[in-house]
Amino acid sequence: MDDPRERFTDLYDRHYRSVLGYALLRAEHGVAEDVASEAFLIAWRRLDEVPDPPLPWLLGVARNLLAKQRDSRHRGKALVDRIAALTTPRDQVDWDVADHVVDREHALAALARLPERDVEAMALATWHGLPPDQAAAVMGCSTRTYNVRLHRARRRLEKALRAEPGAARPYTGAVGHPFLEEA
Amino acid sequence: MPSSPPSPRDPDREQHMTDRLFAALRPRALDEVAEEAYGRRRAGDLARAFDAPHTPSGRSARARGRSRRPSLILAGTAAAGLAAAVVLVPGLVSDDASPGRAPIQAGSPSTPPVASATPLDARSVLLAAAETAAREPADSGRYWYTRTRTDSLIRDLPGAYEARLDELLRQREAAKGDAGGDDAAEKAAEKEFEREVGRLKRESARSAGPPFAAATSETSETWRARDKGGTNRGVTRPAPEATFASAADEARWKAMGSPELVPDRRTRTYEDDLDRVLSIDNPGLTIRNVSKLPTRKEALRGRLRDMYEASPGRRGQADAGFAAYLWQTGTDLLTSPITPGTRAALFRVLAEQPGITSTGRAGDVFGREGVALSTTTPGDETTRGDVEYRMILDEGTAELLQIEVRDERPLPLLSQAFERTGWVDRLGERPAG
Numbered sequence: 069m070d071d072p073r074e075r076f077t078d079l080y081d082r083h084y085r086s087v088l089g090y091a092l093l094r095a096e097h098g099v100a101e102d103v104a105s106e107a108f109l110i111a112w113r114r115l116d117e118v119p120d121p122p123l124p125w126l127l128g129v130a131r132n133l134l135a136k137q138r139d140s141r142h143r144g145k146a147l148v149d150r151i152a153a154l155t156t157p158r159d160q161v162d163w164d165v166a167d168h169v170v171d172r173e174h175a176l177a178a179l180a181r182l183p184e185r186d187v188e189a190m191a192l193a194t195w196h197g198l199p200p201d202q203a204a205a206v207m208g209c210s211t212r213t214y215n216v217r218l219h220r221a222r223r224r225l226e227k228a229l230r231a232e233p234g235a236a237r238p239y240t241g242a243v244g245h246p247f248l249e250e251a
Numbered sequence: 252m253p254s255s256p257p258s259p260r261d262p263d264r265e266q267h268m269t270d271r272l273f274a275a276l277r278p279r280a281l282d283e284v285a286e287e288a289y290g291r292r293r294a295g296d297l298a299r300a301f302d303a304p305h306t307p308s309g310r311s312a313r314a315r316g317r318s319r320r321p322s323l324i325l326a327g328t329a330a331a332g333l334a335a336a337v338v339l340v341p342g343l344v345s346d347d348a349s350p351g352r353a354p355i356q357a358g359s360p361s362t363p364p365v366a367s368a369t370p371l372d373a374r375s376v377l378l379a380a381a382e383t384a385a386r387e388p389a390d391s392g393r394y395w396y397t398r399t400r401t402d403s404l405i406r407d408l409p410g411a412y413e414a415r416l417d418e419l420l421r422q423r424e425a426a427k428g429d430a431g432g433d434d435a436a437e438k439a440a441e442k443e444f445e446r447e448v449g450r451l452k453r454e455s456a457r458s459a460g461p462p463f464a465a466a467t468s469e470t471s472e473t474w475r476a477r478d479k480g481g482t483n484r485g486v487t488r489p490a491p492e493a494t495f496a497s498a499a500d501e502a503r504w505k506a507m508g509s510p511e512l513v514p515d516r517r518t519r520t521y522e523d524d525l526d527r528v529l530s531i532d533n534p535g536l537t538i539r540n541v542s543k544l545p546t547r548k549e550a551l552r553g554r555l556r557d558m559y560e561a562s563p564g565r566r567g568q569a570d571a572g573f574a575a576y577l578w579q580t581g582t583d584l585l586t587s588p589i590t591p592g593t594r595a596a597l598f599r600v601l602a603e604q605p606g607i608t609s610t611g612r613a614g615d616v617f618g619r620e621g622v623a624l625s626t627t628t629p630g631d632e633t634t635r636g637d638v639e640y641r642m643i644l645d646e647g648t649a650e651l652l653q654i655e656v657r658d659e660r661p662l663p664l665l666s667q668a669f670e671r672t673g674w675v676d677r678l679g680e681r682p683a684g
Contacts, residue, residue: 072305077297077382084293085285092281101288105296112300154278162279168272175272194274226269 076112079122084108087126090196093150094134103133124198124205131206147187148180170229178228186221193218294379294646302375373609373624377602380649385595387649392674393481394474395538395588396682400616400668402468404660405493406460409514412451419447463503464496464661467513470670474678475538480524484678487519496661530583532562532576538588546592548599555580555600574604575628578640585651586669598649613643615653616668621645634658 087107091100107130111118119125163172170178179187185207192203204214423444430436468490475483493512495501504510529536535558545551559576581601585594601607606626613623625641636659643653655663673682 073301073378073382074385076300077386080293080297081386084289084296085282088285088288089281092284093277097284101292104288105292105299108296109300109303112305113303115305151276151278154280154284156278156280158279163275166271166275168275169268170272172276175276179273179276190270190273194270195277222266222269225273226266229269229272 072115076108076115079111079118079126080108083123083126086123086196087130090127091130091134092154093147093191093195095137095150096153099137103130103137106133121202123196124202127192127196127206128208131208147184147191148176151176151179175229178225178231181228182221182224185217186224189214189217189221190225290647294383297382298375298379298646301378302372373607374602376609376622376624376644376646377598377607379646380644381595381598381602383647383649384598385591387591387594389590390674391477391588393477393676394674394678394680395477396472396474396671396673396675396680397586397669398470398472398671398681399586400468400470400670402466402494402616402663402666402668404460404662404664405465405467405512406664407455408461408510409512412455415451416448419444419451422447461504462507463500465493465500465504465512466496466662467493472681474675475527475529476524477538479526479539482522482524482678483527485519485521489513489516489518491516500661529587530580532580533558533583534563535561536583536587541584541587542590542593544584544589544593546590546596548596548603551593551596552600552603574606574626575640577601577604578626578642582642582651582654586672588674594649610641613641615643616666617670619643619645619652621652630658634664635660638664 084104088100088104091103091107094100095103107126110129111122111126160172168175188207189203192198192206193200196203198206200214200218201211203218204211207214207217209217423440426440426443427437430440469487470490471485471487473483473485491513495504504512526537528534529538529541545554555577556573558580559573562576577600581597584597589597604626607624608626610623610625612620614620621643623641623643625639627637627639630636630638639655639657641655641657642651643655644650645652651669653666653668655666657663671682675682
């Protein structure tokens with residue numbers, strides 16, 4: 069269908085939740101909603117410039133809006149604070165069932181020590197499921213640069229996890245952790 | 252999974268573990284929060300977008316010159332500042348913050364209040380409704396069910412007109428008796444009677460009405476058979492008591508000796524196999540052909556024009572009558588089993604109509620909330636001031652919740668709330684949900 073309103077409604081119905089989910093992990097709830105709505109208003113105004121697939125473009129617009137919003141003092145901790153704000157008891161239950169190598173709080177603490185760009189590189193890959201070229205488009209860098217960031221982010225996170233005092237359970241692979249094979 | 256136990260320092264294994272752990276940090280509530288916000292903000296976001304100029308592309312936009320409205324967002328800045336953006340995205344004024352459903356606002360509690368909050372224009376609301384309607388699944392069944400509550404302003408005390416007419420009849424008989432066979436006297440009595448009846452009728456039409464504002468209410472359920480010759484059923488239950496606009500109105504009614512306002516509280520039921528009309532202005536529309544109306548805006552507008560020309564109610568009306576016709580016929584169609592495509596086209600036709608304004612959020616008699624759209628026409632000797640026709644649309648589902656006809660009186664002359672419509676397969680059955 070060539071009708072711009074129909075195209076836009078499709079775009080909104082498919083991607084609003086992803087865009088808001090992205091913003092919710094970077095800004096407080098009310099701000100996140102406004103950012104998501106504003107990102108779609110921009111998409112409407114520039115509908116013919118929206119590429120395919122549209123999600124990286126939309127997340128990039130939201131990212132820019134958030135950058136204007138953001139209090140720079142909070143950078144490092146912002147994501148961890150947002151995760152904490154959105155955490156419910158079910159998350160703890162899930163965590164326990166999955167039998168991770170560290171406690172959830174300790175994992176969050178490790179995350180809080182990472183540079184924000186590293187966390188973002190990982191989030192785009194694991195939470196949003198974006199392949200490197202699309203994640204790079206969101207972050208406004210080359211695919212190569214993104215891959216380097218992602219690699220560095222994983223290394224830093226592994227290191228931070230090992231350094232966490234709560235990492236009491238030694239990393240033993242599957243041995244002694246029956247759930248691990250099923251998880 | 253590898254068959255042998257991995258070594259503790261296997262880099263792939265470690266990376267997989269790290270990713271898995273990272274992935275698990277994503278709060279589960281996130282999806283529900285996003286889903287809830289999606290449902291709450293969708294209609295407003297769509298309407299706001301359609302209210303804003305849409306630039307086809309950089310080059311062709313320049314070629315076509317400026318858009319009709321000033322472009323508020325700086326050209327080419329995806330990163331338009333949010334502070335500016337909030338001002339650029341006016342929200343609906345929320346004058347009713349009742350719980351249950353959050354009002355649509357550009358500014359949420361966390362952001363500074365929006366200074367320039369103005370109601371979305373009716374066109375945007377209708378265009379957004381069209382998009383929503385087009386996405387509803389088509390449905391079918393053997394009977395089209397509607398449940399409607401109708402509230403009518405009491406414009407005359409029930410029985411008052413009849414009582415005065417009886418009195419005039421008695422006077423006439425008395426005068427004729429006095430005439431004692433005198434032809435001229437009898438004719439004079441007859442003339443006098445006719446004059447008095449004429450005056451009574453005019454007075455009644457112009458009547459200031461009772462000195463209190465109150466309405467009667469009834470709930471009608473109808474089942475219309477889809478198949479020709481099938482049995483239709485209608486059940487109408489009057490509410491036992493009238494409702495007053497205020498305690499003062501009720502006090503004035505009591506001061507009059509509490510005259511009866513609901514003379515007949517009996518439930519009225521009909522069952523027949525007639526081809527009942529769906530729309531008084533459009534006797535050609537039936538439950539069977541209403542689903543075959545055009546699904547494109549231009550075609551539907553043309554068909555509505557044709558139906559208007561053929562409408563029995565049109566008799567000698569000026570062209571301005573089309574707006575009023577469209578309003579009433581639109582209401583009839585929105586509560587009929589038209590296809591999602593026709594619904595969408597109908598909203599688009601309505602969006603083109605001049606003179607329809609959005610008056611912000613409003614509740615219906617059941618407390619359901621929506622956006623009120625209205626159009627005003629000059630009144631006549633039976634109304635007080637102009638007459639406002641109003642529809643309340645649920646912008647989330649594009650459903651018509653209620654229509655109202657108002658003048659300057661405190662209660663609507665008429666309001667109809669469409670509580671439930673849908674297909675069922677048996678008489679007496681109601682749609683689920």
